[in-house]
Structure formats: C-alpha cells, structure tokens
Amino acid sequence: xxxxxxxREPRRxxxxxxxxxxxSSLRRRSLSLSSAFPNQMDDDIESERVSEAGDIGxxxxxxxxxxxxxxxxxxxxHAIENGIVFPTQGDTxxxxxxxxxxxxxxxxxxxxxxxxxxxxxxxxxxxxILRPVDQKNDEEKVLPQSLEYISCLxxxxxxxxxxxxxxxxxxxxxxxxxxGVTSDTTILYLDLPSNMVGxxxxxxxxxxxxxxxxxxxxxxxxxxxxxxxxxxxxxxxWDQKMLDLSVDxxxxxxxxxxLIGLFLAAYSIEFGVETAKGFRWLMEKHPANSSNDxxxxxxxxxxxxxxxxxxxxxxxxxxxxxxVSAIMLKREFGNGGxxxxxxxGCAVGPVGVWxxxxxxxxxxxxxxxxxxxxxxxxxxxxxxxxxxxxxxxxSTMKKAVNTKTCDTVAAGIQFGFLGCLSTVSTxxxxxxxxxxxxxPWRAYAYAIATIAISFGLGILIYNLPVWIxxxx
Numbered sequence: 001x002x003x004x005x006x007x008r009e010p011r012r013x014x015x016x017x018x019x020x021x022x023x024s025s026l027r028r029r030s031l032s033l034s035s036a037f038p039n040q041m042d043d044d045i046e047s048e049r050v051s052e053a054g055d056i057g058x059x060x061x062x063x064x065x066x067x068x069x070x071x072x073x074x075x076x077x078h079a080i081e082n083g084i085v086f087p088t089q090g091d092t093x094x095x096x097x098x099x100x101x102x103x104x105x106x107x108x109x110x111x112x113x114x115x116x117x118x119x120x121x122x123x124x125x126x127x128x129i130l131r132p133v134d135q136k137n138d139e140e141k142v143l144p145q146s147l148e149y150i151s152c153l154x155x156x157x158x159x160x161x162x163x164x165x166x167x168x169x170x171x172x173x174x175x176x177x178x179x180g181v182t183s184d185t186t187i188l189y190l191d192l193p194s195n196m197v198g199x200x201x202x203x204x205x206x207x208x209x210x211x212x213x214x215x216x217x218x219x220x221x222x223x224x225x226x227x228x229x230x231x232x233x234x235x236x237x238w239d240q241k242m243l244d245l246s247v248d249x250x251x252x253x254x255x256x257x258x259l260i261g262l263f264l265a266a267y268s269i270e271f272g273v274e275t276a277k278g279f280r281w282l283m284e285k286h287p288a289n290s291s292n293d294x295x296x297x298x299x300x301x302x303x304x305x306x307x308x309x310x311x312x313x314x315x316x317x318x319x320x321x322x323x324v325s326a327i328m329l330k331r332e333f334g335n336g337g338x339x340x341x342x343x344x345g346c347a348v349g350p351v352g353v354w355x356x357x358x359x360x361x362x363x364x365x366x367x368x369x370x371x372x373x374x375x376x377x378x379x380x381x382x383x384x385x386x387x388x389x390x391x392x393x394x395s396t397m398k399k400a401v402n403t404k405t406c407d408t409v410a411a412g413i414q415f416g417f418l419g420c421l422s423t424v425s426t427x428x429x430x431x432x433x434x435x436x437x438x439x440p441w442r443a444y445a446y447a448i449a450t451i452a453i454s455f456g457l458g459i460l461i462y463n464l465p466v467w468i469x470x471x472x
Contacts, residue, residue: 046437047375048364053433054206054380054426055226057360060218061148142304151307154314155223156357157350160420161321163231164349167194167419168342187257189241191234195261195424196268198233202425203272205229207432208280217301217310226357226426231349233265233424235454236387237414240395243458247466258451266435269428322347336404344409345416352420356383360426375442377430380423381450387422388454392462394418399471 143151174181174193182188205213206225213221238261242254301310329343359379366374394410427450434443465471 043438044371044374046439047366050430050433050437050442051375051377052364054363054377054423054429055230055357055360056363057357057379058149058152059361060222061145061152062143062218142302143307147307147311151219151311151314152222152357153354154311154318155219156227156353158314158317158321159223159227160231160350160353161318161325161346163198163228164342164346164416164420166228166232167191167234168338168345168415170194170197184241184244187245187253187260189238189257189261191237191241191419192261192264195233195238195265198229198425199265199268199428200272201232202229202429203269203274203432204276206425206429207269207273208276216299219301219310222357226360227353229425230356230423231353231420233427234419235384235422235424235427235450236391236418237422238424239388239451239454239458240391240414240462242455243392243395243462246455246459247463254455258455262447262451265424265428266431269425269432273432318350333408336408340408341412341415344412345414345419347416348413349416349420352387352417352422356380356421356423359383363430375434375439376446376449377426380426380430381446384422384427384450385454385457387418389457389461391418391422392458396462396465396471399466400469 170193171182171190173179175190176183182190182192184190202225205221206229210221210225213224238257242257245251245257246254301307325343325346329340329347332340332343356379359382362379362382363377364374365378366372366376367378391414394414398407398410427447431443431447434440434446
C-alpha cells in the first residue's frame with residue numbers, strides 16, 4: 001500500500017509542479033494583460049457602437065450577420081489559442097487552460113488534486129460565450145441572400161419615395177406660400193422642418209422602438225429608418241442653402257444657419273427619444289392582454305411565405321409609385337416648376353437611398369486593418385459630403401446654363417437623388433450616441449468635420465465659379 005501511495009505521490013507532485021510552473025507564467029501573462037486589454041476592448045466596442053448607431057447597411061441582413069458571427073468566432077478562437085485573455089462578467093479571465101481569478105490569493109492557491117497539463121490544455125469552447133442562441137434563427141433564416149437583397153432594396157425604394165413626398169409637403173406647408181416660417185433667403189432654410197421632424201421620428205423608430213419593429217420584420221425596420229427617415233431629412237440641401245447665403249456675402253447667416261440647424265435637429269432627436277421612452281413606460285405600466293400579444297405575433301414576418309408576400313407587395317407598390325411619377329412628370333415637365341422637380345425626384349430618389357445604404361456598411365469599421373478611428377461613421381460621412389459636393393456642382397451648372405430644362409432636371413436630381421443620398425436623421429442618431437458615450441467630444445468633432453469639409457469643398461465648387469464668372 002505504501003509503495004502504491006509513493007508511486008502516486010511523485011506523479012501528483014510532478015503534475016502539480018508542471019501545472020504550477022505553467023500556471024505561474026500564465027498568471028503573470030494574465031495579470032499583465034488584464035489591466036490594459038479590458039479597457040481597450042471596452043473602448044473599441046463603444047467606438048463601434050456609436051458609429052453604428054444610425055445604420056450599418058447590408059451588414060444588418062441575416063446572411064451577413066451569420067457570416068460575420070462566424071468570422072468573429074474564428075478570430076476569438078484564434079485569439080484564445082494565442083493566449084489572449086477575455087474578461088467575463090464574474091470578473092474572471094477565460095484562459096485556454098481554465099478560469100483564472102484576478103484575486104491573487106486564489107491564483108496562488110493550488111488545487112488539492114491538480115490534473116495534468118495534457119488533460120486540461122485543450123481550449124474551452126467559446127460558442128456559448130461568443131455565439132448565444134438566437135431564438136429567431138430558425139424563423140428568420142428563410143430567404144436566400146439574393147431575395148434578402150431584393151426585399152431590402154424594394155423596402156428602401158418605397159419608403160424612400162414616401163420620404164421624398166413628405167419632405168415636399170413639409171416644404172410647402174412651412175414655406176412662404178403657406179405658413180411663411182422658412183424661405184431660401186434666411187437661416188431658417190426650407191428643409192429645416194423636415195430635418196426636425198425626421199430627427200424626432202428617428203428617436204422613436206430608429207432608436208427606442210427599432211428593435212420592436214425588427215421583431216415584426218427586419219426589412220420594415222430598415223425601410224423606416226434608412227429609407228423613410230433618411231430620405232425625409234437631407235444634409236445636402238441644408239449645406240447648399242448656407243452656401244447660397246455665403247455667396248451673397250452673408251457669412252454670419254451661414255454660420256448661424258449651421259449652428260441653429262444642428263441645435264434644432266439634435267434637440268429633436270433627443271426629444272423624440274425621451275417621449276418614446278415615456279410612451280414605452282406607459283405601455284409597460286399598462287401591459288396589453290394576451291389576446292393582443294397573440295395578435296401582434298401573427299403580424300410577424302417570420303416565414304418564407306410571408307417574406308415572399310411582403311416582397312410582392314413592395315414590388316407592386318414600387319411599380320405603382322414609379323408609374324404615377326412617370327405620368328405626372330410627363331404632364332408637368334414642359335411647365336417646369338416645383339411639381340416637375342418633385343416627380344423627377346421621386347423617380348431618381350431610390351438610387352440615392354440604395355447608395356447610402358451600401359455606404360453604411362463602412363460605419364464602425366474604421367480605417368485600415370487596425371480599425372483606426374472606428375468611432376467615425378465613415379459611411380454616413382462619405383454619403384453626406386459627396387452629396388453636398390454634387391449638389392454644389394449642379395447649382396453651379398444651373399447658373400452657367402440658365403435654361404428652364406436644365407433647372408428642372410438639375411433641381412429634380414438635387415431634390416430626389418441627392419436629398420436621399422444625404423441624411424440628417426442618421427447623422428443625428430450617431431451624434432446623439434456619441435454625446436452619451438464616454439467621449440462626448442467626439443460628437444462635436446464629427447459634426448464639425450462633416451460641416452467644415454462640406455462647406456469648404458462647396459466654396460471651391462460653387463462660390464468661386466460664381467464669383468469669378470459673375471453668375472447671377
């Protein structure tokens with residue numbers, strides 16, 4: 001018996017020695033990484049979150065999410081195999097050979113029975129941590145990628161045209177012809193009410209209730225936030241009106257126009273978020289009965305058949321809207337004026353929405369392989385700046401050509417295509433998220449960069465030719 005015990009004890013002692021030496025080196029590595037890695041990880045996650053607050057483009061599609069989650073799992077497994085330590089909620093660190101506590105007393109204590117290294121060296125599976133079970137996977141993954149894109153593009157086009165029509169109605173309602181609140185010659189530009197209303201609704205349907213809408217249909221959520229609200233608001237028109245003021249020497253009005261426009265849009269989304277939270281509180285205080293819950297579940301688009309019905313409905317709506325736009329454009333084009341510009345804008349508006357949606361995939365990605373400046377929504381920034389530059393170029397062309405046909409075509413493209421390519425609602429969602437983050441200065445840096453780049457390029461594209469050529 002003693003010989004057997006003596007045979008076991010050296011083996012256990014050797015096992016403990018090997019484990020202790022391995023554990024001591026791993027503990028030193030864990031402690032050196034634990035102080036810096038979690039903070040950097042949290043900052044990267046927050047930077048990505050604020051940049052993606054408005055839109056992430058086609059990365060929101062189910063097929064894209066699955067492929068990205070797979071790459072995340074592979075990257076995490078590779079990181080764990082290379083000894084990178086991941087913080088967990090219990091203030092512990094997940095390591096390839098087990099859980100190591102940050103408590104030094106726990107780290108220095110040895111287990112009464114220490115397994116051999118070869119018995120524990122296999123890395124723990126990260127599926128349960130990095131890939132939580134999604135109860136909607138079986139229901140939502142019912143369309144191939146091609147049909148997902150068709151459905152999404154149809155939703156974006158339909159809601160984009162509806163956003164163009166709403167923007168036109170708000171222009172007329174608050175413009176000189178009716179209320180007389182806004183005009184082309186003051187800091188209260190024509191699209192200011194649209195930007196305020198769109199930002200307010202973004203707080204409701206793009207921030208607070210976006211997840212609830214996604215429970216019914218992800219495509220409906222994308223159509224409402226990116227399609228309708230993104231097209232209802234426009235950055236390029238706002239920028240062009242400030243350029244029009246500056247070209248006449250009203251530089252102070254231009255600066256005030258940017259400041260007032262930014263303040264009112266930022267307050268509108270904040271007001272929208274607060275009122276939406278209040279409405280949610282009332283709903284939770286007085287919950288609906290079970291029959292209403294069952295009725296809500298019946299509206300969910302969670303099967304292939306329902307998805308196909310929605311695609312057919314959206315395609316028919318889009319065809320009807322295009323038919324009406326073509327008929328009205330043919331009738332009004334010869335007369336010129338705002339109505340002809342409206343129907344041409346409805347025809348070309350969806351293209352602007354699609355481009356902005358595809359650019360939104362750049363949000364939260366940063367620059368280069370290292371993800372530099374990940375907190376900057378480069379997709380939204382590129383969409384707004386490029387739309388503002390093309391808007392300035394078309395405004396210069398209108399002054400140079402100075403014909404009714406050129407004015408109608410250029411203004412229609414400006415109102416529809418560029419108005420939908422640029423957005424204020426998404427811009428404000430990102431601005432609001434940055435203000436509430438640990439680095440609120442980023443919100444103002446992002447806003448200043450967007451406005452300064454657009455205005456500076458606009459001066460080169462629009463102001464200088466007008467001054468040099470003496471266009472009226």
